[in-house]
Structures are given as structure tokens and as C-alpha cells.
Amino acid sequence: MIKVGVAGYGVIGQRLADGVAAQKDMELVGVADVAPTLSVRALKEKGMPYDLYNSLPDNQKLFDEAGIPISGTLEDLVQRVDIMLDASPGGIGAKNKAIYEKYNKKAIFQGGESNSVADVFFHGYANYEKGVGHQFLKLTSCNTTGLIRAVDCLDREVGIEKVAITIIRRVADPGDYHRGLTNALQVDKAPSHQALDLMTIMPHVDATGILVHTPVTHGHIITVLATPKKDISKEQLIELFSKHPRIRVVKLADGFQGNASLFRYARDLGNPRGDMYEIALFEESIVKSGKDIMFAINIPQEAVVIPENMDAIRAAMEMQTDRLEGVAETNKYLGLGKWIQK
Missing domain, CATH: 3.40.50.720 (NAD(P)-binding Rossmann-like Domain)
Incomplete structure (x- = not known):
């Protein structure tokens, strides 16, 4: 033990x-x-x-x-x-x-x-x-941890050449006051450290990204644009992500509209503190442009x-x-x- x-x-x-x-x-x-x-x-x-x-x-x-x-x-x-x-x-x-x-x-x-x-x-x-x-x-940080789960899942199946991310970042944890009361968005200098950290863990992937601070407290949203080495259909993507124990594929049509919906669902499940260990991937956010793949994930920053x-x-x-x-x-x-x- x-x-x-x-x-x-x-x-x-x-x-x-x-x-x-x-x-x-x-x-x-x-x-x-x-x-x-x-x-x-x-x-x-x-x-x-x-x-x-x-x-x-x-x-x-x-x-x-x-x-x-x-x-x-x-x-x-x-x-x-x-x-x-x-x-x-x-x-x-x-x-x-x-x-x-x-x-x-x-x-x-x-x-x-x-x-x-x-x-x-x-x-x-x-x-x-x-x-x-x-x-x-x-x-790695909460954002990087969840991001790598999704990119690694894809990389092991089809190989990933490069990713470009946009992080819509919660400004503080629930209950924190050190950031003050805000009504603004703030853009960080690119590339974000999450993209650089991903390349430290996965040096074979070329990554860059932008981070935007938002005046909310529950969860980050990351959009990912990935270039795979082999083509993969949207249906195959959904099947691949759905098999990952730390990725929950959710549907906007079922009511999972964003971070607040997921936090409420975790509370309805009876999870202590409303925690979720898994990231959520919004099925309707998956789109393709040629071979490139784009999707959005939710990062529950307190527990991920x-x-x-x-x-x-x-x-x-x-x-x-x-x-x-x-x-x-x-x-x-x-x-x-x-x-x-x-």
C-alpha cells in the first residue's frame, strides 16, 4: 500500500x-x-x-x-x-x-x-x-491536461501534424475574489503557454494558440483546430472520442449548451462539489475543412x-x-x- x-x-x-x-x-x-x-x-x-x-x-x-x-x-x-x-x-x-x-x-x-x-x-x-x-x-495545468487528452486521443489513432487552439478561460475559481469584479475580456500575448506545454509533452506536434480571459468561474472552453496525418470522418471522430474514459461526448441538443450546463449536470449526478474529472466534447462542434478537424471541449478546472x-x-x-x-x-x-x- x-x-x-x-x-x-x-x-x-x-x-x-x-x-x-x-x-x-x-x-x-x-x-x-x-x-x-x-x-x-x-x-x-x-x-x-x-x-x-x-x-x-x-x-x-x-x-x-x-x-x-x-x-x-x-x-x-x-x-x-x-x-x-x-x-x-x-x-x-x-x-x-x-x-x-x-x-x-x-x-x-x-x-x-x-x-x-x-x-x-x-x-x-x-x-x-x-x-x-x-x-x-x-x-500540466488544467487547460493543458484536458487539451492533451483530446489531442493524444487523435494522435494515437491518425497522427497529428499541428494544432491551433483558442482558450476561453475562466478568470478565477468559484469563491475567489483576488481578480476583483470585472466586466471585460482580456487577450493574452500569443502563443499561449498551453500550446507550448503541449509541445513539451508531445514534441512531434506543432502547436500554437490564443487565450482569452472571461469573467466567469466555472470551466474553460477550448476550440481546437487539428491537422491529422490521415483523414478521418466526423463519425469516426465521435466514435473515437466516445471510447475515451476521460472524455465525455455531449450534445447541445440534449441541453449541454456550455460550462454552466455541465456544472449543473455534475451536481445533479451528486458529484461532490459539482466536480467532473472528465472533459466534455460538444458533438455538434465537430466540423471539418478538408482534412482539418475543429471541435470544442469544456475543461472543469477544479478537478480535471x-x-x-x-x-x-x-x-x-x-x-x-x-x-x-x-x-x-x-x-x-x-x-x-x-x-x-x-
Whole structure:
């Protein structure tokens, strides 16, 4: 049983903890955070299902005043696990790396850290084998994670020469106020980092892209224009995407009009926090221009990277050294692909 700890109990950290707890071949030893945040207070009110460790001992008084039990420090947690999932704010994970190195522990970092923090820039489906046995892996961002799922799915079937993407990006997570109240769209300088990151993971694909910030909080939409090496029909595309356990093909005609429809559907399914691990691909968005393919996908930014983090644990700890075996175990425990028509 692989023992896992989570550093940072925020938007991603909460979901990482739940993801590990769902894996029958892993044990969640505990989570660590720096203060009694709302997420930590909710953990207490739920009866402390996970042991909590203090990442900043100088703040112990704050936890005591809030009546939140502490099981030790971050260093204590690191010593009790085989591998850490670091979901700390960008830049903090790089500092935590010194602790992981001190105790010779493995760690997985999130998309907010610089690529230099890790040995391998990792994606479960696209380059699983490259992460096998390495000490430090770094995940791609939420947008890049979902984008690579779709491009990799196509690439393995027909080969992809190049892609051009437009990202319609939510401005902040639900509950965040740090971006202020806005009524504007903002265009980033091209190419977007997601296109560059895709080429880092899949260097044989030529990618470029534009990113537009939008004043919404639930999900990103990405349009993809892909040039395949072999022609493929729209019907074949739908069949291919429909078989992928982390891609849910949805129809506008069924009421899936966009990000809000998908968030509502996740809540109607009873998913905790309204989370979805899978990206959604809008069937009616699939069009062809000659051999080129265009389609649109929805990226549920709060939870989409959780499966790939579980894959990263499996690769780093050599639980499964084969790509398909590793992702299949993750999918099984997270219930991914259960909507696929048999």
C-alpha cells in the first residue's frame, strides 16, 4: 500500500485528498496547510476525515484558537509517506522540495510550479512511461491536461501534424475574489503557454494558440483546430472520442449548451462539489475543412487534473510501469468511463 500525503488543502488539494482516498491501493496519510482556511474549517466540521498537519508551525496558535486538531508538522507528514502531492500555491512547492529531498521522498507538483522543479513534465496518457521511477514529476495545468487528452486521443489513432487552439478561460475559481469584479475580456500575448506545454509533452506536434480571459468561474472552453496525418470522418471522430474514459461526448441538443450546463449536470449526478474529472466534447462542434478537424471541449478546472495526479503516483512509485495499465487503475477507482455505451 503506497502511503501518500498532500501539501496544500485548497481548491486542488481537497480534490487530491479525495482522489487518493478513492484509490484502493493507496493510503492517504494526511493533508497539510498553513492556516485554518475555510477549506480546513470545513474539514473540521466534517469530523476530520483526514489527519491535518501544520505547514507553518508559527501559526499553531491559529489552529488552537479555531479548535482544529493537528497531527504534526509538514516535515512529520513527509517522513510518514512514500510520496507527496504538492498543491501549494505557485512557488511554495519549489521551497517544499527541499524537505522532500532531505528525507529522500518522491513528490508530484502542480501546473503552477516552474518546469525546472521536476525531473519530468508529466501527463498520464501522453507520456506515462517517461515518469516511471522518477523522484519528481510535474503535472500540466488544467487547460493543458484536458487539451492533451483530446489531442493524444487523435494522435494515437491518425497522427497529428499541428494544432491551433483558442482558450476561453475562466478568470478565477468559484469563491475567489483576488481578480476583483470585472466586466471585460482580456487577450493574452500569443502563443499561449498551453500550446507550448503541449509541445513539451508531445514534441512531434506543432502547436500554437490564443487565450482569452472571461469573467466567469466555472470551466474553460477550448476550440481546437487539428491537422491529422490521415483523414478521418466526423463519425469516426465521435466514435473515437466516445471510447475515451476521460472524455465525455455531449450534445447541445440534449441541453449541454456550455460550462454552466455541465456544472449543473455534475451536481445533479451528486458529484461532490459539482466536480467532473472528465472533459466534455460538444458533438455538434465537430466540423471539418478538408482534412482539418475543429471541435470544442469544456475543461472543469477544479478537478480535471486529479486523475493525472493519480497516474503520476503510479508511475513514480512504479505501481504500474505500462501506460494503459496505470491509467486503467486510476479510471477504475475514480469511476471514469462508466457513461460509455458498451
